[in-house]
Amino acid sequence: MISPFVIPDKHVRNNPDYTYTVRSIYFDTPDLLFYREKMEGVPYRLKLRIRGYNKETETAPVFLEIKRKHKVPMTKNRAPFPFSVVKEILNGTQHNPATVFFKKESSHEDYIRFAYQLNKGNLAPTVLVVYDREPYEARADHSIRITFDKNLRSAPLPKIRELYSDDLKALMTDHFILEVKYNKEYPEWMQLIANAFGLKQVAASKYCMSMDNHKGLLEMKPWQLMMARNEAMRRYV
Secondary structure: OOOOOEEEOOOOOOOOOOOEEEEEEEEEOOOOHHHHHHHOOOOEEEEEEEEEEOOOOOOOEEEEEEEEEEOOOEEEEEEEEEHHHHHHHHHOOOOOOHHHHOOOHHHHHHHHHHHHHHHHOOOEEEEEEEEEEEEEEEOOOOOOEEEEEEEEEEEEOOOHHHOOOOOOEEOOOOOOEEEEEOOOOOOHHHHHHHHHHOOOOOOOOHHHHHHHOOHHHHHOOHHHHHHHHHHHHOOOO
């Protein structure tokens, strides 16, 4: 039904199934503040994560990201690095990546923001979230994106070097997540299609669903979780 209005995203047009794999390690505080804020519906909140795609390669970028929510609008800061440098940064052996790796001043600023939040909140890797994304963009307005996220899977307390791990626990195996991303107006044609299927907008945080997929994390006391995460932090590389 959407095919008359969209084309495959430029990143997947050469892929037979029009998909790529998204891999994210989410950070949180010892008392899981980011998880609790999302579950409680706090209107102003943020998440920190590192994100890579598909399989590990020497040249593929990995992004240090901050995702912010201000009621409805979402904003994102992201700084790209080679994966080897990300491991050095989070292991404390690369202290000044800006001198070598940044092509844009905004990326340097985004790296500083990430490093500030990481240290301010005593944040550490909490859960690895992986899924396959089938993305499309509107023919008339490429800022409108339709994505289908499927095969959601996760792992608790990952080490940074495990970003590309496939030792994961599946969840939501019989569903996918449909997202409609737009800058100005929700497209009328998509609204008609959503109405035809009786679709309703709901919150679908892959981070929270993945946390719920590992109940042991949620049952830990803050000091227990901090000790477990610190052990993972000591074995970044």
